[in-house]
Amino acid sequence: MALNLFDSKGTPVAKQRFSWRELTPKPISKLDDDAFTRVRVILMNGVESDAVRLQYAMQRFNRELRLPIAEIMRAEHHQQTMINWLLSPDHSPLEITIGYEQVAIEVTSSVAQNEPDPYLAQVYRFGLLEDFDHLYRYAALMDRLEGKDANNILQGYTDIIPGRPTSIQHRHPEDDLRDPYGPDSDPLSKIHAALITAAEYQTHEYYMHYGPWFADPVARQLYAEIASVEAQHVTQYSSLINPDDDGLTQLLMHEAMEVYTYWSCMEQEDNPRIKAIWERFFDYELGHFHTVAELYKKTLRKDPQALFPKAFDRRIEFKSHRDFVAQVLQEEVHLRARGPRFIEDKDAEGERTIEYRETLNADGIPSDAASAGYQWYPGTELARKVVNL
């Protein structure tokens, strides 16, 4: 089924209400639910938290729009609450981290394959290989620190092997900024940029929040190192958004992205209780989209329908993209960034990046230390080692 944003007006914002009990539903099962249910929960939490972030910023700069934006933002906040509280308390912060990286890998893979613009698709593939490496480093940490197998969380959908090494991902900001899409770019490109920016932003925030929670010095340093790369990724992906678009245009696109993402979720969810949440919030987001579309029309005197296609038919594919990732690894793991472009020659990186990286890596590299000699094995690396006891 294709998605037409103008087919239905969804649930009016005034009718988007919750009770405290509804906001804190029974969580999903870490053991029994499919990993992609957790992927969707994490992704939608990121999408909602970014909606709130954008709306808070807009409220600061728009006297006229304060009330309508505050009304939408309250609903988004409560949606985020209900979604984030679906994560069950038996997930350790490190297990949730593995889930976050699975989101980054599988959702970015889907986006990279759906993306109509070749340059933007390249940006997603470039970032994908970096998050892929983060998964490997965290999986090694989890195995060696907690004695747990990251595949209990990944459920065999996502490989645990090195990508572009985290130690060389550290770049000066001038090599993280990319070229933005233009006003006439494909609407799906605009949706993708908003979506992946949101996902990376929440990953950055999660690592910043949980890094200091760890007692182990290696874990503390690893979270600090990977949080820094996630900050680079937020710079990278948010720089894809056209900075010449005014706030209302960006907000309208964000609301469209939220509708699109809930649509993708509800079409593929196999847990009926969670599916009902995606369906309910799909209608809520249509309500937000149409409210913002009206504001857009009234304030900018432009037709919001001109920004969107008649229908979106390519959704986010929540499934293992193992073959795609393997192909990208083989063809592009050696790439580096120089300004907004990607280069083949490792030795041609910018001076500022080299100096930036050398400074950060001067006292040791946590991602290397956490995973030195690590190779994933079913049941943890101890399962391989104890055979010889």
Added chain:
Amino acid sequence: MAKSTQMGMNRTGAQMAPENVKQMQQDASQLMQLQDTQVQVGSEFDAIEMRLKEIAETDRVGSVPLPGTVKGAVKAGMQKMMGRNAEVFIDKLGERLAYERTGVRLYEALIVKCRGAAQEGRFNVSIDQLLHIHDEEARHFKLLTEAMTKLGADPTAMTPCADVVGVQSIGILQVLTDPRTSIPQCLNAMLTVELADNAAWELLIQLAQDMGQDDLAEQFEGALAAEEEHLAIVKQMLQDAVQAEAG
């Protein structure tokens, strides 16, 4: 009686996705041949080196508070310990006080859980026995508050050992307060609490004697006797609950 342990669609194991796991291992052996995706030379010792460096340069979690008042410092109990490291005793008293106080809350969580299970006809654990333990944990908290006050120490302060047992208890509290956990799972967590508590009271008695606090040591003997009974009760409850489930 409905079972709390059931077979189902657990998806965590490698055997649930044999093809995928086979693929994971194949990908690992092929893709890790690429120049950029090779595993770094080294081993777990790289991380151990980092940890050793941090351990060598670390600060402690904090200090044992000084007596809050001049009166506290000159109290007879404190005087008796002159020449010894009284702060070690104060720290351990603070630890036990915190542990017993949290223990009261843990039993409250367990009682709520058992009441819920009893309403549904699952598990017939004696709530009276749990209430009895709960009340004794509260009395032990009071006993330690009085002991610290008598020595001139501040029973409201968090000592370093109190802080660390608080960290230790986080997992237990998570188990007890999660609505999804079963009575046997909760009793298992409480068994850990009681085993550690017994050993800790034995140590505290020894320490009180070493510090010349014979009257306190005597009172602590009473607490230990109660804790031994708690341990026996919890152990038996756990055994009964698991055996009942196993059929």
